[in-house]
Amino acid sequence: AQTIRLVLGDQLNPQHSWYREARSDVVYLMMEVRQETDYVLHHAQKILAIFAGMREFARQLQEAGHRVHYLKINDPANRQTLPGNLDFVIALYGARRLEYQAPDEWRLDQQLTEYARQQEQASQPVVCRAVDSEHFYTQRAEAAQLFPARKKWLMEQFYRHMRTQHRILLDKAGKPEGGQWNYDQENRQSWPGVPVEPADFRPRHDHSALWAEIVAAGVGSFGEPNAAQFPWPLNREEALRQLHAFVQHALPHFGEFQDAMSFKSWRLFHSLLSFALNTKMLSPAEVVNCVEEEWRAGRVPLAAAEGYIRQILGWREYVRGVYWANMPGYEKHNVFEHDLPLPIWFWTGKTKMRCVASAITQSLEQAHAHHIQRLMIIGNFALLAGLHPEEVHRWYLGIYIDAFEWVELPNTLGMSQFADGGLMATKPYVSSAAYINRMSDYCKGCHYDKKQREGETACPYNALYWDFFDRNREKLAGNHRLGMVYRQLEKMDATAVASLQTHAAHLRRHLDSL
Ligand code: FAD
Structure with a gap:
C-alpha cells in the first residue's frame, strides 16, 4: 500500500x-x-x-x-x-x-x-x-518548561540557557566568550552612511509566468510583485550562497548598525535570510554555526557574531515558545482595549510622516522591513495611536515575506503592541521623535518638526507618546522600567498635559490625513 x-x-x-x-x-x-x-x-x-x-x-x-x-x-x-x-x-x-x-x-x-x-x-x-520537522533547536513546549508557572518569562535567561545547552560562543570553561553574554551596548549606533551598504546579495529570477498564473486564478494580493526580477532565494543552494555573501560582506557591521535606520538604505547590514529560514531551506543551527566559525576565524567582531546569533538562537526560538504556550487565543489579547482601524496609508505609504512613509513604502515594494522599522516606526506608531492589535497583526501577517504566524504573532501582538500585557516584552517598545531622530536620518526634511509637541506641524509621535502613558497610567505606572517616564509626566503641569491630550485626541481622530 x-x-x-x-x-x-x-x-x-x-x-x-x-x-x-x-x-x-x-x-x-x-x-x-x-x-x-x-x-x-x-x-x-x-x-x-x-x-x-x-x-x-x-x-x-x-x-x-x-x-x-x-x-x-x-x-x-x-x-x-x-x-x-x-x-x-x-x-x-x-x-x-x-x-x-x-x-x-x-x-x-x-x-x-x-x-x-x-x-x-x-x-x-x-x-x-x-x-518532527527537524528544523528548530527546541521542541514546542521547551521554552515553557524552562519558566515555572507564574514566573516571568525572560528572553535573556532563555538565551543563556540555549548558549549553554548547545555550547555556542562558549570558552573551554563553559563561560561566554569575551566574558559577556550580550554586547547590546556596543550595538546601538546610527549609520552615518559609511561603511557603504553591501551590494544586494540575493539572487534574481524571472517569475512573470507564475505571477500571471496566480493572478488568473483570482488570488488577491497587495504590494509590488517584482516578478520579472524576483529577489528571494528559492532553494537551499541559493539560500546558502546568500548566507555566505552576508557573512562576508555585511556581518562584520551587523552589530554596530543593528538598530540603525536610514532613508538611504532599506536593508543596511541585515541578512534578509528570514524567508529562507522560515521555509526551512536553511536550518538555524547551520546559520549559527557558520557565524560562530567566522568569529573564531577572526573575520568578524564578537559583538557582531553574538548579536546575530542572539536573534536566531535566542529570539527566534523564544517567540516560538511564546506562541505555543499561548495558543489558541493569543491573537485576541488587547490589554489597552485599543480599537482604531488602520489608517488608509498602511496600504499606500502615503503619509507626511517621513519615517512611516519610508518604512511602509519599502514594505510594499520589498515585502520586507528590518526589525527596527517594524518595531520602532510602524509598530510604535500603531501602539501610540491605539490601533486595534488584531488588525495590526493581520497587516504584519500579510505584508512580510517572512510572516508565518508562529513568529509574526508574538512579535507583533506581544513585543510590538504589548497587547498581552507583558508576556513577551518587559515594557512597551514606544518612543517619541527623539529616539527616531537619534537612530535615523528620517526626521531631516520631514513635514513634521521632531522638536514640537503640539500644533499642525508637530511630529505626531510626540503628543501620542505622552498621551499613551497618561491614558494607560493605571496599567503601566507600576512597571519599574517605566519609572522615569512617569516621573517626567509628574513634573509636567496639568494644563500642559491636558493640552497634549487634546492634541493627541485630534490626531487620533484624523489618522488618515497625517
Ligand atoms: P536579521 O536582522 O538579519 O536577523 C537574522 C535572523 O534572526 C532573522 O532572519 C530571523 O530569523 C531572526 N530574528 C531576528 N529578530 C527576530 C525576532 N524578533 N523574532 C524571531 N526571529 C528573529 N520575523 C519573522 O521571521 N517573521 C515575521 O513575521 C516577523 N514579524 C515581525 C513583526 C514585528 C512587529 C517585529 C518587531 C518583528 C518581526 N520579526 C519577524 C522579527 C524580525 O523583524 C525579522 O526576523 C527580521 O527583520 C528579518 O530580516 P533579516 O532576515 O534581514 O533579519
Whole structure:
C-alpha cells in the first residue's frame, strides 16, 4: 500500500530524513491552495516566493528519484483545501498511511490533528502520523518548561540557557566568550552612511509566468510583485550562497548598525535570510554555526557574531515558545482595549510622516522591513495611536515575506503592541521623535518638526507618546522600567498635559490625513 507524505509550503527542507532514500511506496504531496492564499491578504511577493519555492522543491525531489504529486493553484482537480486534497489524493493512490511534518502554525496543526482523528475512525482507516520537522533547536513546549508557572518569562535567561545547552560562543570553561553574554551596548549606533551598504546579495529570477498564473486564478494580493526580477532565494543552494555573501560582506557591521535606520538604505547590514529560514531551506543551527566559525576565524567582531546569533538562537526560538504556550487565543489579547482601524496609508505609504512613509513604502515594494522599522516606526506608531492589535497583526501577517504566524504573532501582538500585557516584552517598545531622530536620518526634511509637541506641524509621535502613558497610567505606572517616564509626566503641569491630550485626541481622530 502507498504512503502519502504531505509537504507544506514552509517545509522546504531537502535535508529532512524523509528524503534519505527514494521509496516507490511513498508519494510526496504538495499543494497550492486557496485556503492558504486567502486566510489573510498577502503581499504579492509572499505568494510568489512560496509557490515558486514549492515548485522548485518538487522539481528537486523528482530529480532525486522521489514520487511527487503536485497540485497547482489552477489544477482542475485541486479542491483548494488541505482536507479536500488529502481525501482526493489518498483515494487516488489507495493510500493506507498519511505522514506529515508537525506544522508550525496552530491553525494547521488543529486542522491536521482533526483530519487524522477522522481518518483513523473511518470505515477504511488511514493510519496518520506526525513527525518532527527537524528544523528548530527546541521542541514546542521547551521554552515553557524552562519558566515555572507564574514566573516571568525572560528572553535573556532563555538565551543563556540555549548558549549553554548547545555550547555556542562558549570558552573551554563553559563561560561566554569575551566574558559577556550580550554586547547590546556596543550595538546601538546610527549609520552615518559609511561603511557603504553591501551590494544586494540575493539572487534574481524571472517569475512573470507564475505571477500571471496566480493572478488568473483570482488570488488577491497587495504590494509590488517584482516578478520579472524576483529577489528571494528559492532553494537551499541559493539560500546558502546568500548566507555566505552576508557573512562576508555585511556581518562584520551587523552589530554596530543593528538598530540603525536610514532613508538611504532599506536593508543596511541585515541578512534578509528570514524567508529562507522560515521555509526551512536553511536550518538555524547551520546559520549559527557558520557565524560562530567566522568569529573564531577572526573575520568578524564578537559583538557582531553574538548579536546575530542572539536573534536566531535566542529570539527566534523564544517567540516560538511564546506562541505555543499561548495558543489558541493569543491573537485576541488587547490589554489597552485599543480599537482604531488602520489608517488608509498602511496600504499606500502615503503619509507626511517621513519615517512611516519610508518604512511602509519599502514594505510594499520589498515585502520586507528590518526589525527596527517594524518595531520602532510602524509598530510604535500603531501602539501610540491605539490601533486595534488584531488588525495590526493581520497587516504584519500579510505584508512580510517572512510572516508565518508562529513568529509574526508574538512579535507583533506581544513585543510590538504589548497587547498581552507583558508576556513577551518587559515594557512597551514606544518612543517619541527623539529616539527616531537619534537612530535615523528620517526626521531631516520631514513635514513634521521632531522638536514640537503640539500644533499642525508637530511630529505626531510626540503628543501620542505622552498621551499613551497618561491614558494607560493605571496599567503601566507600576512597571519599574517605566519609572522615569512617569516621573517626567509628574513634573509636567496639568494644563500642559491636558493640552497634549487634546492634541493627541485630534490626531487620533484624523489618522488618515497625517
Ligand atoms: P536579521 O536582522 O538579519 O536577523 C537574522 C535572523 O534572526 C532573522 O532572519 C530571523 O530569523 C531572526 N530574528 C531576528 N529578530 C527576530 C525576532 N524578533 N523574532 C524571531 N526571529 C528573529 N520575523 C519573522 O521571521 N517573521 C515575521 O513575521 C516577523 N514579524 C515581525 C513583526 C514585528 C512587529 C517585529 C518587531 C518583528 C518581526 N520579526 C519577524 C522579527 C524580525 O523583524 C525579522 O526576523 C527580521 O527583520 C528579518 O530580516 P533579516 O532576515 O534581514 O533579519
